[in-house]
Amino acid sequence: MSSQPKDLVARLLENTWNESVIKELVAVDATYISLCYSNPPLHRIMTHAGVHAKEGPQAVISTFANVDKIWANEDFKIEALFGEGPDVAVFGRFTYRSRALKKAYTSPFSIHCKVEDGQVVYMLFMEDTRGGKPILDNELIEWGKDMGLRWEEEWYGNKLKEILTQSLGEEVFRRAEVNPVAKEGDIEEGWSWVLYVSLLRHIFVLS
Numbered sequence: 001m002s003s004q005p006k007d008l009v010a011r012l013l014e015n016t017w018n019e020s021v022i023k024e025l026v027a028v029d030a031t032y033i034s035l036c037y038s039n040p041p042l043h044r045i046m047t048h049a050g051v052h053a054k055e056g057p058q059a060v061i062s063t064f065a066n067v068d069k070i071w072a073n074e075d076f077k078i079e080a081l082f083g084e085g086p087d088v089a090v091f092g093r094f095t096y097r098s099r100a101l102k103k104a105y106t107s108p109f110s111i112h113c114k115v116e117d118g119q120v121v122y123m124l125f126m127e128d129t130r131g132g133k134p135i136l137d138n139e140l141i142e143w144g145k146d147m148g149l150r151w152e153e154e155w156y157g158n159k160l161k162e163i164l165t166q167s168l169g170e171e172v173f174r175r176a177e178v179n180p181v182a183k184e185g186d187i188e189e190g191w192s193w194v195l196y197v198s199l200l201r202h203i204f205v206l207s
Helices: 005-013 019-025 040-045 057-070 129-147 160-168 170-178 193-202
Strands: 026-034 050-052 071-084 087-098 104-116 119-127
Touching: 005 019, 005 071, 005 087, 005 104, 005 119, 019 026, 019 057, 026 057, 057 071
Parallel strands: 026 119
Antiparallel strands: 026 050, 071 087, 087 104, 104 119
16 A cells, blocks of 8 residues: 555545545544635634644544435545645535535535654645535525424534524624514625525424
């Protein structure tokens, strides 16, 4: 088996659902960065987003496990993979299908890895999160309707009511509770109007 950094990264990407392979190829103190450096509104609904400093293989395992709960991976295609020294760059595209809505979207992705002593010590994964945001927003709406979501239940590890109050603010949330037709300006950046209105119309009737 090749020990070249680019071959090691290729093997890792072929086994993103295989915990034993991930633990073999990712260093115990590796840093994994998913989607952004810091984006609190995004992190509230996608807890894997952000910097996982020195969290090792578990950060990679948890990310792909979280994604798999919501999306079915229909295609993950590497279009270019090359390296120089310990650095490896990967470019490609993937197609995910919403498990609740049955809708698919395709996004480009890019990855930067650093390999030392036969293991990945740094991994940065980027994708077009805006491309799938309308589906993600409606995924939450439909998932709540289909599953009979209650305020105390969780979405990506966060209680739904806490997500809304943290993102919209207590006062806006209370006004929206009384009057679902609020102004678009009340919405904090990072939360779409369709998510806000649809949640209030379709989920708020639940306890």
